[in-house]
Amino acid sequence: MSENLQKNHTKFIYNESIEPGEHKLIQIPVDKLPTGTLIKIPVYVFNGTEAGPTLLIQGGLHGDEINGVEICRRILTNKYFGRLKKGCVIVVPLLNVFGFIYNSREVTDGKDVNRSFPGSKAGSLASRIAYTHMNEIVKHIDIGIDLHTGGGMRSNHPQIRYSKEMPESLEMAHIFRPPFLFASKMIPRSFRQACYKKGKPIIVFEGGESARFDEFAINEGIEGIMRIVKHYDMVNAVNYTQSGNNETVHLNRRKWLRARNGGVFCPIVLNGTPIKRQQILGHISDAFGNNRRAVKAPYDGYIIAVNNKPLVSKGDALFHVGEGLIA
Numbered sequence: 169m170s171e172n173l174q175k176n177h178t179k180f181i182y183n184e185s186i187e188p189g190e191h192k193l194i195q196i197p198v199d200k201l202p203t204g205t206l207i208k209i210p211v212y213v214f215n216g217t218e219a220g221p222t223l224l225i226q227g228g229l230h231g232d233e234i235n236g237v238e239i240c241r242r243i244l245t246n247k248y249f250g251r252l253k254k255g256c257v258i259v260v261p262l263l264n265v266f267g268f269i270y271n272s273r274e275v276t277d278g279k280d281v282n283r284s285f286p287g288s289k290a291g292s293l294a295s296r297i298a299y300t301h302m303n304e305i306v307k308h309i310d311i312g313i314d315l316h317t318g319g320g321m322r323s324n325h326p327q328i329r330y331s332k333e334m335p336e337s338l339e340m341a342h343i344f345r346p347p348f349l350f351a352s353k354m355i356p357r358s359f360r361q362a363c364y365k366k367g368k369p370i371i372v373f374e375g376g377e378s379a380r381f382d383e384f385a386i387n388e389g390i391e392g393i394m395r396i397v398k399h400y401d402m403v404n405a406v407n408y409t410q411s412g413n414n415e416t417v418h419l420n421r422r423k424w425l426r427a428r429n430g431g432v433f434c435p436i437v438l439n440g441t442p443i444k445r446q447q448i449l450g451h452i453s454d455a456f457g458n459n460r461r462a463v464k465a466p467y468d469g470y471i472i473a474v475n476n477k478p479l480v481s482k483g484d485a486l487f488h489v490g491e492g493l494i495a
């Protein structure tokens with residue numbers, strides 16, 4: 169974490185200087201809409217009065233995963249970093265502006281920005297967003313928090329994913345103190361893997377589902393972020409609501425329970441709750457209640473995601489379950 173701890177900690181981002189104690193909105197152009205409207209990635213930079221680590225908080229890498237965008241919006245409108253004491257916080261509330269506009273995970277040509285890192289200058293849109301992000305923003309950071317939700321209608325109970333290869337990310341996960349945390353494999357060409365290759369630890373927050381606000385997940389996200397900035401002594405006063413004392417379960421194994429047949433899926437357990445082996449978690453039947461089959465828990469553990477889609481096909485993910493201990 170020494171790279172950015174220089175004495176004169178004026179930041180230079182996209183040809184703009186941000187002096188100690190200053191904060192600025194920088195807009196980085198990426199492309200135009202067919203109408204000619206220029207699309208820019210908004211970057212909020214808060215430079216502290218004292219030198220310290222630079223933290224990236226980003227949402228909307230997947231354009232329809234709006235809880236992360238909302239977490240950033242509340243942090244910005246409530247001015248939590250208005251008087252940053254130490255280090256620097258860079259907030260990118262919406263990396264995939266195109267997906268957000270079109271209510272889509274991907275950019276307009278169907279490519280996933282989170283499978284396009286580190287990107288290239290002359291590549292297609294997703295690749296250029298990744299390239300711009302790596303070269304204009306990521307090069308300035310020491311650590312980062314990447315905000316996501318479950319894809320489709322799969323709702324993740326608030327959870328942090330860290331990289332086994334980077335012990336710093338496990339430490340950050342504990343500081344964040346989400347309901348669940350676990351190591352997850354780095355996906356090739358993902359943002360987290362690109363940052364790992366640059367030696368920058370990233371934790372991925374997952375909370376709620378795409379295209380739907382989830383108040384609980386949003387609050388867990390904000391509180392976790394504030395625990396991180398507080399831990400690194402970046403803020404003076406902590407003036408946010410803190411539910412406090414929530415337990416974190418460190419999961420050591422996980423499994424997606426999938427539909428053995430198609431039909432109407434009715435979960436009967438709540439996301440985030442403990443489960444017992446062989447417990448009935450839900451049912452699948454046909455649309456008229458016939459041929460009802462139970463979905464059972466494979467082991468003692470917890471529900472960490474639920475598919476809220478009422479109609480499922482054989483093989484669809486129903487529940488994400490995990491086994492672990494309170495950390």
Ligand SMILES: [Zn+2]
Pocket residue numbers: 229230233316317
């Ligand atoms: Zn995502």
